[in-house]
Amino acid sequence: MRQQYGRRSQVLAGALALFALAIIVQMTRIQNSPEADIFRQQSEAYAYEYRTFYPNRGEIYDRKGRLLAGEQIVYEIGLDLNIMTDPHAISFAVADTLGMDYDSLMEVIQNPPEGLSYIILADYVDAQQALYLQELKKALNEEAPEGSVGGLTGLQFKSHPQRSYPENALASNILGFVSREGVGYFGVEEKYDSLLAGNPVTVLVPTDPNKAFEIPRAPDGTTLILTIDRDLQAAAEDILDSSLGEYGAQDGLIAIMNPRSGEIYALAVSHRMNLNKFWNYGAIYPNSTYFNPAISMSYEPGSVFKVLTMAAALDSGTVTPETTYLDTGSILVGGVTVQNWDRNPWGVQNMIGCLQHSLNVCMVTLSTQMGTGTFYDYMDAFGMGHLTGVDMAWEAPGRLKVPGDADWYPVDLGTNAFGQGVAVTPIQMMAAVSAVANNGRMVIPHVLYAMVRDGRQHEVPEQFGATPISEQTAATLNEMLAISLEQESSLALVPGYRVAGKTGTAQIPVNGIYDGSQTNASFIGWGPVDDPQFMIYVWLERPTTSPWSSETAAPVFSEMAQRAVILLDIPPDSIRHQLASR
Amino acid sequence: MNIPNHLPNVTHLIHAYRVAPWRVQRQWIGNALLLVVVFAMVAALYLNVTSRTAIAGREIQDLTDAIAISRQVSSDMQTQLAGLTSAASMEARAREMGYRPVEPDELEYLVVPGYVAPKAVDLSSSAETQLNVLTIPPEYNQSLLDWMDDRLVSARRFQ
Numbered sequence: 001m002r003q004q005y006g007r008r009s010q011v012l013a014g015a016l017a018l019f020a021l022a023i024i025v026q027m028t029r030i031q032n033s034p035e036a037d038i039f040r041q042q043s044e045a046y047a048y049e050y051r052t053f054y055p056n057r058g059e060i061y062d063r064k065g066r067l068l069a070g071e072q073i074v075y076e077i078g079l080d081l082n083i084m085t086d087p088h089a090i091s092f093a094v095a096d097t098l099g100m101d102y103d104s105l106m107e108v109i110q111n112p113p114e115g116l117s118y119i120i121l122a123d124y125v126d127a128q129q130a131l132y133l134q135e136l137k138k139a140l141n142e143e144a145p146e147g148s149v150g151g152l153t154g155l156q157f158k159s160h161p162q163r164s165y166p167e168n169a170l171a172s173n174i175l176g177f178v179s180r181e182g183v184g185y186f187g188v189e190e191k192y193d194s195l196l197a198g199n200p201v202t203v204l205v206p207t208d209p210n211k212a213f214e215i216p217r218a219p220d221g222t223t224l225i226l227t228i229d230r231d232l233q234a235a236a237e238d239i240l241d242s243s244l245g246e247y248g249a250q251d252g253l254i255a256i257m258n259p260r261s262g263e264i265y266a267l268a269v270s271h272r273m274n275l276n277k278f279w280n281y282g283a284i285y286p287n288s289t290y291f292n293p294a295i296s297m298s299y300e301p302g303s304v305f306k307v308l309t310m311a312a313a314l315d316s317g318t319v320t321p322e323t324t325y326l327d328t329g330s331i332l333v334g335g336v337t338v339q340n341w342d343r344n345p346w347g348v349q350n351m352i353g354c355l356q357h358s359l360n361v362c363m364v365t366l367s368t369q370m371g372t373g374t375f376y377d378y379m380d381a382f383g384m385g386h387l388t389g390v391d392m393a394w395e396a397p398g399r400l401k402v403p404g405d406a407d408w409y410p411v412d413l414g415t416n417a418f419g420q421g422v423a424v425t426p427i428q429m430m431a432a433v434s435a436v437a438n439n440g441r442m443v444i445p446h447v448l449y450a451m452v453r454d455g456r457q458h459e460v461p462e463q464f465g466a467t468p469i470s471e472q473t474a475a476t477l478n479e480m481l482a483i484s485l486e487q488e489s490s491l492a493l494v495p496g497y498r499v500a501g502k503t504g505t506a507q508i509p510v511n512g513i514y515d516g517s518q519t520n521a522s523f524i525g526w527g528p529v530d531d532p533q534f535m536i537y538v539w540l541e542r543p544t545t546s547p548w549s550s551e552t553a554a555p556v557f558s559e560m561a562q563r564a565v566i567l568l569d570i571p572p573d574s575i576r577h578q579l580a581s582r
Numbered sequence: 583m584n585i586p587n588h589l590p591n592v593t594h595l596i597h598a599y600r601v602a603p604w605r606v607q608r609q610w611i612g613n614a615l616l617l618v619v620v621f622a623m624v625a626a627l628y629l630n631v632t633s634r635t636a637i638a639g640r641e642i643q644d645l646t647d648a649i650a651i652s653r654q655v656s657s658d659m660q661t662q663l664a665g666l667t668s669a670a671s672m673e674a675r676a677r678e679m680g681y682r683p684v685e686p687d688e689l690e691y692l693v694v695p696g697y698v699a700p701k702a703v704d705l706s707s708s709a710e711t712q713l714n715v716l717t718i719p720p721e722y723n724q725s726l727l728d729w730m731d732d733r734l735v736s737a738r739r740f741q
Contacts, residue, residue: 006604009611056653059660065703067664071657127658161654166664209639210632210725225703234669449702457706495686562686569699571691579693 048204055198056161058221060175060188062230063265063449069175069189069275072164075130076123078156081112089151090121093136097129098122118156124180130157165275171233173269173292174226174392174447177278185278186291188224188447190393195222195451223452227263232256235563236268239556244270247552248544249521253294254560255426259434259526259535261462262443264390265568267294288394295388295395298423299539302506302549303341303358304524305419307433307481310355312378313366315473321351321480331361334410338364341505356484358503360418367417372403375413379422381468382432383442388465390427390445399423419506420514426522426537431465433524436481437500437532440474441467482529492525492554494561496572501525501557503549508542518542521549523557528573534564628726635725 030036060069077098079090091105105121112119134157140150163178176187184193198221236254244252256266269292273284281291289296313319329345330337340346340360346353354362367375380386385400400422401408415421424432427445435442442465450459469477481500485492492501504522507514521543526535536557543552564570571579599605665671724732 006607013611056657059657061703061705063702065705066667067660070661070664071654072661073654073658159651159654161657164661166661167668168670170669209636209643211639223705225705227702230669234673450705452705455707457704563683566684566686566689575691582693 046207048206050202051205052200052202053218054182054200055218056220057163057178057182058196058198058223058452060196061223061225062228062233063226063263064229064231065225066230067166068171068226068228068230069163069165071161073127073159074123074162075125075127076120076158076160077125077130077133078118078120078158079109080154080156081109081117081119082154084109084154085149086151086153089140090155093133093152094121094155097133097136098125124162130159133157167230168274168276169272170230170237171228171267172272172275173294174228174233174264174267175275176291176393177275177281179278185281186288186394187392188226191391192222192224192448196224197221219454224448225450225452225457226447227258227265227449228267228447229265229567232564232567233266233268235567236266236560237272239560239563240268240270243538243540243552243556243559247521247540247546247556249540249542249552251293251541253426253537253539254556255294255430255537256560256564257430257434257443257445257535257537259430259437259443259532262431262434262445262464263449264445264447265534265564267292267447269293289396292392292394293426294537295390295392295425295427298396298398298425299520300420300422300506300509301424301429301522302419302504302520304429304433304502304504304522305422305424306355306358306363306417306504307436307477307502307524308379308382308384309363309366309375309417310351310480311382311436311469311473311477312375313370314351314476315469316370316374316378318366318369318374319351321476324348324350325354325362325365327359327361329361331364331414333364333368333414334412336411336414338411338414352480352484352487355480355502356488358418358505363417364414367413372413375417376400376402378468379416381466382435383428383465384422384424384432388425388427388431388445389463390431391448395427396425398425398428419504426539429522429524430535430537432468433526434535435466435468436474436477437526437535438474439471440469441465478529478532485525488550490554491550492523492557494527494558494565496574497527497561497565497570498529498573499525499527499561500529501554503554505547505549517547519547519549521547521553523549523553525557525561527561528570528576530573531576533570534561534568536560536564631726 056071059067059071062068077094084090087106087109091102091109094100095102095105100122108119108121133152133155137150137152137155140152142150144150162180165172165175165177172187174187176185176189176191178184178189182197184190184196189196198219201218236256240252240254243249251270253270254266254268255264257264271284271290271293273280285291314321325348327340327346327349329343330339332338338360341358346357346359346361349357349359349362351362353359370378379400380402385398385402387395387397389395400416401412412421431442431445444463444465446460446463448460450457452458478500481502482498485499485501490501490503492503493499501524504520504524506520506522507516508518508520509515510518519542521538521540523538524535526532538553538556538560540549540552540556546552565572570576720729720732
């Protein structure tokens with residue numbers, strides 16, 4: 001009996017061993033069969049796939065955290081040709097919803113490029129339109145008879161982000177825009193394109209879920225916080241628009257900056273575009289300089305330049321505020337007679353009167369007394385003819401002719417002193433004049449306040465430019481410009497606040513001859529004089545109601561300053577002094 | 583000490599029992615079965631761990647896609663919200679409600695002791711911790727074979 005059991009056990013063990021052996025043999029046979037290589041290749045082909053990870057583009061905020069540039073979801077609408085059933089229904093639905101041509105769609109669907117099983121019918125489709133098509137596809141599927149599918153079967157929807165500007169045209173000149181290829185153009189979008197965009201990563205991604213931890217993550221682009229104040233920007237654009245109408249000006253701009261730090265609060269220009277429709281760029285701007293003339297367009301600034309000439313004369317010790325001269329109404333320089341703006345003599349004047357009445361003869365006297373070396377050294381130190389370094393794309397350096405240049409003539413020493421024959425950008429003038437408001441030290445105008453990356457905010461450290469004049473000179477000139485405005489009872493004055501500033505009326509050369517009827521009216525001013533917190537530059541091109549900046553740009557400055565002090569929470573001087581004395 | 587007479591028989595029987603062929607055979611079978619059971623347990627454990635890892639891996643892939651979509655949706659909604667609260671729409675709504683821009687002479691400044699005007703916005707988020715391969719403990723992404731390989735390598739290193 002025991003022997004019988006033993007034999008049965010042996011037979012069973014043998015059978016099991018044979019079975020196991022058969023499995024091993026079969027496994028080995030499969031592993032080494034001719035088909036094994038094909039299966040292996042197939043598995044390798046599906047094991048990994050190349051995938052490009054596009055990081056989300058960084059957002060742009062204003063200084064108070066209001067979104068200026070973000071992302072919105074748009075859709076790529078494609079067609080899977082393998083499962084498509086009704087090309088007519090698809091063409092009709094897509095053409096009707098998206099406003100496309102039915103025949104063109106039919107042509108694409110019926111004659112697709114060879115070898116393709118998926119074709120893109122439309123991209124950057126608005127979410128609402130895509131949702132409508134999705135609902136239609138679903139409804140047709142539900143209504144289809146049992147055993148068949150709806151007419152829109154094969155239609156595919158892939159979402160992806162697209163740059164969006166919730167404020168539309170507001171601050172368009174500062175922001176710039178991003179093309180559909182993801183490239184930034186103009187303004188901050190171009191200047192900080194590589195920071196905002198992040199770096200796309202193309203890698204082999206395992207499809208094996210066991211290797212899921214190998215999926216790379218492309219870090220998102222850096223988010224930027226600008227120094228711009230959205231409300232102040234909106235106010236500046238409103239005031240500029242109404243000023244253009246009120247004074248019949250062709251173009252214009254208003255720039256507001258902190259003269260102590262260089263932070264640009266607002267930069268309003270007359271040509272603005274809805275950044276969500278960036279393809280209209282060509283229809284809006286004659287050329288790239290018009291996108292942001294505050295930094296790209298050079299022009300003859302006229303008398304606002306006298307601030308720099310006077311600063312150089314005071315700092316070099318050529319004159320003091322009390323220095324007098326006899327104004328005869330004209331002066332000869334380089335063989336050319338230069339006259340005052342009103343062609344009249346103003347008699348004996350001191351330097352405050354010189355600024356107050358904006359006398360060309362006075363400026364020519366100062367520049368010729370300083371001589372070419374001193375005058376042009378100072379202008380160079382003020383950054384004339386150089387880039388300011390403002391962090392927006394397409395800054396122009398302007399032009400300052402200097403002795404030795406082929407097109408420099410001795411008369412330029414005289415005309416340059418009152419802002420003729422020199423080309424500057426508004427931002428250059430602000431950077432230069434900031435030395436007067438900032439104890440002799442120039443600021444570098446900028447719009448970037450901070451960057452946010454990986455949840456951490458990094459504030460941009462303050463940067464300063466050259467120190468072309470001494471602190472004492474700056475304080476003296478600050479006071480002189482404030483007094484000159486007060487004595488003139490200028491329209492630029494701001495009730496409750498002591499401000500300093502200078503008008504500038506520059507004739508525009510037409511066919512090489514200055515035309516008295518066409519002018520660039522400018523005003524640069526800042527306040528409060530004892531603690532400057534804002535600097536405003538106004539430029540009106542070809543005002544028709546009056547050619548004089550004292551009657552056009554100056555009141556615009558005042559109106560803008562009155563809005564700025566409210567939005568920037570700057571109390572009137574009397575209250576500020578009361579608070580300081582406590 | 584006297585030895586009982588029947589003991590040599592007992593010793594003989596014990597010896598016979600020990601060397602009985604069926605007993606030796608059973609021991610072999612027992613050992614073989616033990617080996618099979620151990621192997622089956624290891625295989626079952628490996629299968630279990632591998633399948634769980636595969637499921638977890640698939641979930642990671644799905645969650646990664648879900649995170650990307652959530653981020654897109656979040657950005658989209660943030661942009662929509664910004665559009666609804668844009669300067670132009672807020673001004674229009676304020677005017678509809680009867681508000682108008684304040685005039686300078688209508689303002690009254692009050693001294694609030696201890697108040698410090700905010701400089702600018704701070705968008706840093708201290709709580710944003712991100713999981714990546716380096717922060718996930720190896721127990722969650724290592725297969726049994728990887729673990730054994732790791733042990734062998736470390737054992738060799740300390741030899």
